[in-house]
Amino acid sequence: MSGTLALSSLIASLDREGLSGLVRSRRIAAPTSVKDSLDLATELLKPDSITQALTLLTREDLLLLAPEGAPELSDAERTSALVRLRGLGLVGGNDTELHEVSHALEALLRTRGLTLADIRETPEHAEPAVAEPADTSAWFAAALTATGQAAWVLRDLERSPAKLNRNGDVASAWLRTVEDRLSIPDADEVVELLRAAELAVPEGGWCVSRGAAWLAAESAERWNILASSAIGLMPRQLLGHLSAAEQGSSITVVVEAFPRHYPLATEPTFASIERAALLWERLGITVAGQFSPAGVAVLEGALSGNPVSTELDLPDTATGIYIQPDLSVVVPGPLSARDEAALAAIALPEQLGVASTLRISEATLSEAFHRGLSGDEIRGLVDGLALTGIPQPVDYLITTLSERAGSIIVSPHFGEAGRTRVEFARPELRATVLVDRRLAHLQLQEPPAFDEIARATRPLLSKLRADHVLAALLDARYPARGGGGLLTPTDSRGVPARESAPDAEAQTPATRAASAAEALIERVLESGDEGPTDISRQVTLAIRDRTRLQVTVEMRGVVRSFTIVPVSLAAGRMRALDEAAGVERTLPLEAITEITQIR
Secondary structure (H helix, E strand, O other): OOOHHHHHHHHHOOOHHHHHHHHHHOOOOOHHHOOOHHHHHHHHOOHHHHHHHHOOOOHHHHHHHOOOOOOOOOHHHHHHHHHHHHHHOOOOHHHOOOHHHHHHHHHHHHHHOOOHHHHHOOOOOOOOOEOOOOOOOOHHHHHHHHHHHHHHHHHHHHHOOEEEOOOOOEOHHHHHHHHHHHOOOOHHHHHHHHHHOOOEEEEOOEEEEOOHHHHOOOHHHHHHHHHHHHHHHOOHHHHOOOOOOOOOEEHHHHHHHHHHHOOOOOHHHHHHHHHHHHHHHHHOOEEOOEEOHHHHHHHOOOOOOOOHHHOOOOOOOOOOEEEOOOOEEEEOOOOOHHHHHHHHOOOEEEEOOOOEEEEOOHHHHHHHHHOOOOHHHHHHHHHHHEOOOOOHHHHHHHHHHHHHOOOEEEEEOOOOOOOEEEEEOOHHHHHHHHHOHHHHHHOOEOOOOOOHHHHHHOOEEEOOOHHHHHHHHHHOOOOEEEOOOOOOOOOOOOOOOOOOOOOHHHOOHHHHHHHHHHHHHHHHHHHHHHOHHHHHHHHHHHHHHOOEEEEEEEEOOEEEEEEEEEEEEEOOEEEEEEOOOOEEEEEEHHHEEEEEEEO
């Protein structure tokens, strides 16, 4: 006998929060086809959806779904299990057994080579016990390293958004570039943390930064945000077994015991656990698999108060940096958010950690000039950071680049020979631009012979727009600036222009699934206000499955209940057999106030 009606009854009784939890916890193959609670029940009772839900159940929940039940469970355990099963849509209204679920469980056990006796076998009690005491006091080293890496990756996303592939993941080419440029290993892990914290979000096929406020925070607050998000990446099934964790507790013990508590768990679940544990280790939540004091605090949610810095024993903020004659930079400890941003404007990391090493180079200073900083502004940044003043090599490099900066001026031209005028302060720079193949598309040319003034100053002309020419020169790293009212872009590497409405194909699978789930929830909630329509579909289903129903009818102020077998439905009236009375009844659907399936 179909359980669709019983499950539909349960779904119809859920509020928004309960319905949202149900929809997000189950696999729905065709969400757009769901119009009401009956459609949703039909989707949830498909074998694939049921199997997916069963793989995430505890042994107690599985036993309760088994045909023989679970007599060994206490009343408290049984009540708790039924609450979980109702939330997953694996029992019907009034905790009715769903035969589709029972059959799927039997089939899954056969596939895994398991029996109910195997499930009933009580697993060994395994809590996160304290193993050999491990030194977790250095957790802050991993914490500051990961937080610093996240800050650098986030700044790079601000300057150069990352292209997303069809799966919604950041393109590997961008990750490799970041790893090489910023000396950050396994940048995909850092991006995953940023996306989990919603500091990096998908937008129009690109991954863009939304972390300005996070970058303005200090190290302790930054770490708390990342760590809290990393806790959320761990499957909730495992988190439920970490409530007794304390400093020095081993997460390995709990992970090894997990299959005994969740005997039908699948490889994707184990992979998610392994991935989350890896990120926990990277952040210092665990050290060599054992919980750090800060890890326990964030796991318990004890760091929600302000200020977080008083809860975390992190090293003091460094007052400045040391710049060596070879242009390497030694940072003796974590910097304030303001000093860190200033240093990021003029240097690139070579090694990040509690004490970090960076390097100032011609390329990094040229990048600073490219983003609109002047020589005086760069000197001000260096002077404000360096504890020993500005070294002579750095001062010389700033002076040299200052002289070159803006030595190409791009301005609109209104003559017949072109739309853009490019002027050069030095002849050798002009000659270099003319032979640069990267700029061949600009079609730069000499002024016409009759324009004696132009030929005397030796500019070049282009038929392209001035802003296009300026952007091309900046992309090729030439010291160009706008003239004649043309503004120099502060950064030419932003998100490519797109139409105001995002392309559906550019959305990631995760965003598409979230949108579909939201729309489904709204449709089901709205259908609940249509009473008779939903009842008519339940009656239709009962006619198809020859299901006995108990209906409550209110007519002329009189309320009566009948146990019937529906026969037909037409013109808003149901014809049914009342077996107890031995008569046939015709009931208007609008008079039915409650309908329940009888097994």
